[in-house]
Amino acid sequence: MTLFSETREGLVIAWAAIRANKLRSVLTTLGIVIGIITVTLMGTAITGLNRSFMQSISSIGADVLYVSQASWFIESEQEWEDSQKRPAITLYDETLIENQMTLAKAVAPIVSTMEPIKYGRQSSSSVSVVGTSDQYQITSGFTMKDGRFLSAVECDYSRPVCVIGADVATNLFRHGEAVGQSVQLNRRPFEVIGVLEKQGGFSDENSPDNQVIIPLSQFTYSFSEHPDYTIAVKVRDLDEVDDAKEELRTVMRRARHIAPGQPDNFAINQQDQILQLFHRVAGTIGAIGLFITGLSLFVGGIGIMNIMFVSVAERTREIGVRKAIGAKSRTILLQFLIEAACICLLGGLIALMIAWPATLLLQRMMPATLSPFVVGVSLLVSALTGILSGFLPAWRAARMNPVDALRNE
Amino acid sequence: MGTETVHALREVSLEIQKSEYVAIMGPSGSGKSTMMNLIGCLDTPTDGEYELNGHRVSEMNDNELAEIRNREIGFIFQTFNLLPRSDALRNVELPLVYAGVRATERRQIALQVLANVGLADRVHHRPNELSGGQRQRVAVARALVNRPSILLADEPTGNLDSKTGKEIMALFQQLADQGNTIILVTHEEAVARHARRIIRIRDGLIASDEPVIP
Numbered sequence: 001m002t003l004f005s006e007t008r009e010g011l012v013i014a015w016a017a018i019r020a021n022k023l024r025s026v027l028t029t030l031g032i033v034i035g036i037i038t039v040t041l042m043g044t045a046i047t048g049l050n051r052s053f054m055q056s057i058s059s060i061g062a063d064v065l066y067v068s069q070a071s072w073f074i075e076s077e078q079e080w081e082d083s084q085k086r087p088a089i090t091l092y093d094e095t096l097i098e099n100q101m102t103l104a105k106a107v108a109p110i111v112s113t114m115e116p117i118k119y120g121r122q123s124s125s126s127v128s129v130v131g132t133s134d135q136y137q138i139t140s141g142f143t144m145k146d147g148r149f150l151s152a153v154e155c156d157y158s159r160p161v162c163v164i165g166a167d168v169a170t171n172l173f174r175h176g177e178a179v180g181q182s183v184q185l186n187r188r189p190f191e192v193i194g195v196l197e198k199q200g201g202f203s204d205e206n207s208p209d210n211q212v213i214i215p216l217s218q219f220t221y222s223f224s225e226h227p228d229y230t231i232a233v234k235v236r237d238l239d240e241v242d243d244a245k246e247e248l249r250t251v252m253r254r255a256r257h258i259a260p261g262q263p264d265n266f267a268i269n270q271q272d273q274i275l276q277l278f279h280r281v282a283g284t285i286g287a288i289g290l291f292i293t294g295l296s297l298f299v300g301g302i303g304i305m306n307i308m309f310v311s312v313a314e315r316t317r318e319i320g321v322r323k324a325i326g327a328k329s330r331t332i333l334l335q336f337l338i339e340a341a342c343i344c345l346l347g348g349l350i351a352l353m354i355a356w357p358a359t360l361l362l363q364r365m366m367p368a369t370l371s372p373f374v375v376g377v378s379l380l381v382s383a384l385t386g387i388l389s390g391f392l393p394a395w396r397a398a399r400m401n402p403v404d405a406l407r408n409e
Numbered sequence: 410m411g412t413e414t415v416h417a418l419r420e421v422s423l424e425i426q427k428s429e430y431v432a433i434m435g436p437s438g439s440g441k442s443t444m445m446n447l448i449g450c451l452d453t454p455t456d457g458e459y460e461l462n463g464h465r466v467s468e469m470n471d472n473e474l475a476e477i478r479n480r481e482i483g484f485i486f487q488t489f490n491l492l493p494r495s496d497a498l499r500n501v502e503l504p505l506v507y508a509g510v511r512a513t514e515r516r517q518i519a520l521q522v523l524a525n526v527g528l529a530d531r532v533h534h535r536p537n538e539l540s541g542g543q544r545q546r547v548a549v550a551r552a553l554v555n556r557p558s559i560l561l562a563d564e565p566t567g568n569l570d571s572k573t574g575k576e577i578m579a580l581f582q583q584l585a586d587q588g589n590t591i592i593l594v595t596h597e598e599a600v601a602r603h604a605r606r607i608i609r610i611r612d613g614l615i616a617s618d619e620p621v622i623p
Contacts, residue, residue: 002509005506005509009506016494016495017494020494317490318492320490321490321491321492322503322507323451323475323478324449324451324478324484324490325478325479325484325503325504325507325551326475326476326478326479326480326504326507326508326555327475327507328471328472328475328476328507329471329472329475330472331507402451403446403451403452406451406486406490
């Protein structure tokens with residue numbers, strides 16, 4: 001008997017056995033179903049998390065350096081207190097950087113605050129109002145969906161105009177064109193001259209899709225005279241980020257007359273830092289997730305093993321008959337392994353049918369899709385669980401002495 | 410604590426020719442079952458030799474034993490031992506499955522053998538839909554389907570009423586007349602007298618071995 005025909009025969013027998021004990025098969029499968037659902041959802045959630053994080057930080061830009069008073073990652077209270085004592089970043093710093101840096105492609109001052117916005121009777125309770133220059137379009141890399149970005153003239157002459165993010169546009173202008181309309185910020189009118197393309201990522205208050213961009217001088221006039229500046233410096237070439245960072249540091253130290261050996265009294269931030277932190281966190285989440293899913297699969301596997309032992313015990317006579325009429329140990333082993341694998345595969349399929357709509361729910365929070373890779377891994381894992389947990393019972397069945405098996409009542 | 414080895418059979422020497430119809434008799438505990446297990450290649454002797462149709466069975470491993478059971482032995486049990494979830498056809502096909510016969514061919518053979526034992530109209534019935542006599546006929550068909558050297562029947566009428574038992578014995582007679590080698594294990598004198606030779610076993614020894622005088 002060839003392995004192929006043995007496998008086919010095993011499938012026929014397994015299917016008959018599963019159908020004969022429908023309720024038991026379903027209950028046994030439950031453990032695997034839950035296990036595979038967790039595997040699938042965990043996999044989907046982690047890839048979704050990664051993807052939306054990447055989308056979210058892509059607006060920060062890999063080739064953009066951010067000069068600010070404090071580092072993005074404060075590791076102690078002491079550090080935070082120290083950074084509060086530092087001199088604020090000013091427009092003077094910005095001018096110096098713009099004039100002295102050779103490796104910069106664009107330099108933009110950035111200030112921001114959360115404010116409500118109104119259009120007629122529509123309003124949004126909190127959008128991120130950003131005051132900046134026309135250079136911001138280059139440092140941010142934003143593309144326009146409608147209209148255009150702030151011009152240099154509008155910034156220099158402090159025109160009351162604004163560019164709005166995609167979510168702001170959909171919230172305020174449900175029907176009709178946003179460009180050309182007048183919105184109110186702090187009871188002052190601003191003309192919408194452009195709408196940004198949707199950036200995606202986590203949709204929270206600080207997302208670029210929730211931004212309203214106005215000329216810097218309008219910002220200082222309307223909201224705050226001495227805001228907390230951040231200076232965005234876009235590097236000419238991605239390969240020169242490290243050189244540019246060093247140059248930027250030199251410019252800033254010189255501007256502030258910092259003696260050699262003294263620490264910087266400013267911080268230069270970049271996307272890289274967030275990425276490193278993210279990978280560390282995502283790695284931990286992934287490891288914990290894997291452990292939990294592994295645990296639930298393990299429990300499911302024990303359920304399968306248990307029921308396969310029962311199945312072998314109650315079919316002792318059958319095993320004896322099969323052996324008497326010519327089944328080899330290998331054939332019996334294969335028969336029960338296939339049965340266990342089939343139960344688990346069935347569980348895997350049921351789990352995927354449940355997990356699929358569940359990922360649609362997940363999609364509301366993050367760009368998560370049930371990838372063919374995850375589906376493949378789930379089915380593989382479920383079959384493997386079946387084979388592993390079915391091995392011991394199948395081995396016991398295969399090793400049975402036909403004389404004793406036939407004598408079994 | 411020691412375990413004492415009990416020899417179920419001792420100094421048994423026996424030769425059965427092709428096409429013989431032999432009954433093995435003996436009370437329970439006589440070693441009759443051990444004898445049957447040895448003849449049926451379900452077990453191997455701790456000592457001594459058994460040669461079946463030119464194969465030295467006493468030196469075979471489990472795999473070879475399975476193969477030789479498949480090819481050379483057709484078992485018929487007292488309790489029929491059919492697979493409860495499979496229909497008559499599938500039960501009869503099973504030895505052919507293990508022999509590696511292709512699906513279309515084995516279906517054809519199984520249908521033919523089922524027709525030969527008078528069950529042509531019951532092929533798709535499951536064991537629980539068949540009478541005792543019909544079940545035993547399915548079992549006989551299963552035993553015959555691989556054209557084995559020996560039909561080994563263990564109390565084949567033990568679970569049947571006397572009328573059905575007689576029918577099954579008539580079927581055996583017919584099979585013997587066609588030249589099949591039949592070994593019948595029983596403790597019933599009336600059943601044993603259907604055979605042409607009776608071997609009586611007592612306390613692990615052959616007590617007598619004589620032809621049946623009709």
